[in-house]
Amino acid sequence: MLHTKTAIKPEDIIEIVLRRRWFIIIPFCLSIIAGICLSFTLPKIYRASTLILVQAQRVPTNYVRSVISAGIESRINMISQQIMSRTKLENIIDQFKLFSEPEHEKMYMEDKIEDIRERISVNIISRREADAFTISFEDTDPERVMRVTNTLATYFIDENLKVREAQAIGTTDFLDDELNNIKAQLEELEETLLIYRKKFMGELPEQLETNLRILDRQQEQLIEKQKNFRNAKNMLIAFEKQMLELQNMQNDVSMFSTDGLVEFEAEGSTRVDQLGEQLSILKTRYTDKHPDVMRLKRMIAELEDQIDQELSESEESEESEEEVFFGNNYQELQMAQRNEITKEIKTIEADISKIQEQITIYQKRVENTPKREQELLSLKRNYANIKGTYDSLLKRKLEAAISVNMEKKQKGEQFRVIDPARLPEKTIKPNMKRLFVLTLAAGLVVGCGLVFLLEYFDTSFRRPEDIDSLLGVPVIAILPSVIHPEDIKKRRLNLFFSIFSIIIISFLLAGFAVLTFKGVDKTLEFVRSFIKIL
Numbered sequence: 420m421l422h423t424k425t426a427i428k429p430e431d432i433i434e435i436v437l438r439r440r441w442f443i444i445i446p447f448c449l450s451i452i453a454g455i456c457l458s459f460t461l462p463k464i465y466r467a468s469t470l471i472l473v474q475a476q477r478v479p480t481n482y483v484r485s486v487i488s489a490g491i492e493s494r495i496n497m498i499s500q501q502i503m504s505r506t507k508l509e510n511i512i513d514q515f516k517l518f519s520e521p522e523h524e525k526m527y528m529e530d531k532i533e534d535i536r537e538r539i540s541v542n543i544i545s546r547r548e549a550d551a552f553t554i555s556f557e558d559t560d561p562e563r564v565m566r567v568t569n570t571l572a573t574y575f576i577d578e579n580l581k582v583r584e585a586q587a588i589g590t591t592d593f594l595d596d597e598l599n600n601i602k603a604q605l606e607e608l609e610e611t612l613l614i615y616r617k618k619f620m621g622e623l624p625e626q627l628e629t630n631l632r633i634l635d636r637q638q639e640q641l642i643e644k645q646k647n648f649r650n651a652k653n654m655l656i657a658f659e660k661q662m663l664e665l666q667n668m669q670n671d672v673s674m675f676s677t678d679g680l681v682e683f684e685a686e687g688s689t690r691v692d693q694l695g696e697q698l699s700i701l702k703t704r705y706t707d708k709h710p711d712v713m714r715l716k717r718m719i720a721e722l723e724d725q726i727d728q729e730l731s732e733s734e735e736s737e738e739s740e741e742e743v744f745f746g747n748n749y750q751e752l753q754m755a756q757r758n759e760i761t762k763e764i765k766t767i768e769a770d771i772s773k774i775q776e777q778i779t780i781y782q783k784r785v786e787n788t789p790k791r792e793q794e795l796l797s798l799k800r801n802y803a804n805i806k807g808t809y810d811s812l813l814k815r816k817l818e819a820a821i822s823v824n825m826e827k828k829q830k831g832e833q834f835r836v837i838d839p840a841r842l843p844e845k846t847i848k849p850n851m852k853r854l855f856v857l858t859l860a861a862g863l864v865v866g867c868g869l870v871f872l873l874e875y876f877d878t879s880f881r882r883p884e885d886i887d888s889l890l891g892v893p894v895i896a897i898l899p900s901v902i903h904p905e906d907i908k909k910r911r912l913n914l915f916f917s918i919f920s921i922i923i924i925s926f927l928l929a930g931f932a933v934l935t936f937k938g939v940d941k942t943l944e945f946v947r948s949f950i951k952i953l
Contacts, residue, residue: 450862
């Protein structure tokens with residue numbers, strides 16, 4: 420009795436199993452039969468897979484660098500989304516007549532597409548040597564599974580080429596647009612620099628040295644002109660002094676006396692000597708082509724000619740008339756020389772004023788040079804930055820153009836089928852091994868559960884120890900059971916059916932195992948061939 424607190428021994432368990440064997444045999448047999456029926460009735464799902472290798476670009480990256488920077492996982496995911504789009508899946512459904520069975524006639528297209536998406540799987544295999552990925556498809560028709568899987572692989576390869584080429588072209592177009600924008604900015608800044616240089620020509624930093632040299636020369640010319648101005652002023656003062664002395668002399672002495680003429684000649688000679696001394700001084704400083712030297716030579720020559728002319732004319736006329744005429748001509752000569760010196764002084768003053776204006780201009784240029792240098796430096800810095808960006812973009816555009824040509828010629832990274840999809844021979848659904856294990860476990864669990872429940876609720880005593888342990892009353896005697904001949908026949912018949920049922924279960928179990936490990940299709944083919952042989 421199970422309610423007793425006595426320990427259950429192995430022989431007790433064996434006795435219970437033998438006594439309740441039909442509660443184990445029948446559920447176990449029914450479970451095996453159910454498993455065999457399920458193996459034939461459950462829909463058979465096949466899976467085909469293809470292995471695609473991600474082949475690196477054929478041109479070394481040292482020569483041509485690809486503009487595709489996305490990782491393999493992101494690119495495969497992106498291509499998967501494109502392949503599993505509604506348009507692509509509708510093409511696959513129409514091409515391979517999927518869902519053409521009568522039970523799928525009322526099925527909506529959205530449900531069909533969602534079902535196809537669930538049956539397509541893409542798995543990435545990342546390794547150190549190379550990257551690869553697999554494409555799998557599941558369906559009830561093995562040949563259709565193979566064809567759909569190979570078609571999906573073709574879609575992946577073609578879409579990868581399109582995506583890479585589109586990305587390369589998109590990169591090139593983007594760089595081209597940016598290059599045009601930077602080029603416009605560069606040309607605008609070049610125009611600004613040109614206008615700035617034209618506007619402040621003469622104040623630029625590279626002209627500072629030239630301005631300083633010109634300023635030095637102007638200052639030297641100013642000093643020279645100022646010296647010439649002082650000399651001319653002194654000469655004018657000397658002329659005016661001589662003219663004043665001449666007038667005083669003419670007032671004191673008779674105009675027609677011979678002594679006056681001699682004195683006038685002596686005065687002219689003195690004037691020639693003075694001019695000669697000034698000429699000698701100027702020659703020590705300047706060459707014969709200097710304007711002041713040439714002017715003094717001309718004055719000396721004119722003065723000498725005038726004296727000679729007056730002397731020759733005085734010999735032909737009367738003494739008084741000669742003296743008056745000579746004195747008047749000499750006075751006119753002095754006035755002409757004075758006017759010439761005055762004109763020369765004005766010319767020198769104009770030159771000095773012009774030189775001072777030039778000096779002021781160049782001094783202002785020199786003073787403005789640091790300011791222009793800072794402004795020009797800012798413009799050049801902006802120009803250099805934009806020029807560097809332009810050069811960089813131009814280089815990248817050329818590289819992108821080469822990369823586009825590489826992608827168009829299919830020399831870049833490609834997908835290559837390593838293991839194409841083959842005709843599947845074994846189903847993946849239902850999982851026969853799992854069904855086999857679950858079927859056996861279900862039969863044993865149901866049978867053992869029934870035996871446990873029957874024994875649990877059974878209140879009969881099976882052993883004398885059960886009475887002693889439960890009631891606490893010692894057993895005085897045990898009466899042997901009386902076996903009737905009919906009971907013997909029933910036991911033998913029960914034993915026969917038990918052995919027969921065990922044989923049947925063994926055959927069913929063996930057949931179920933063959934179906935599980937060999938497959939339903941192969942098992943059926945074997946049975947058909949065996950029947951033909953018989």
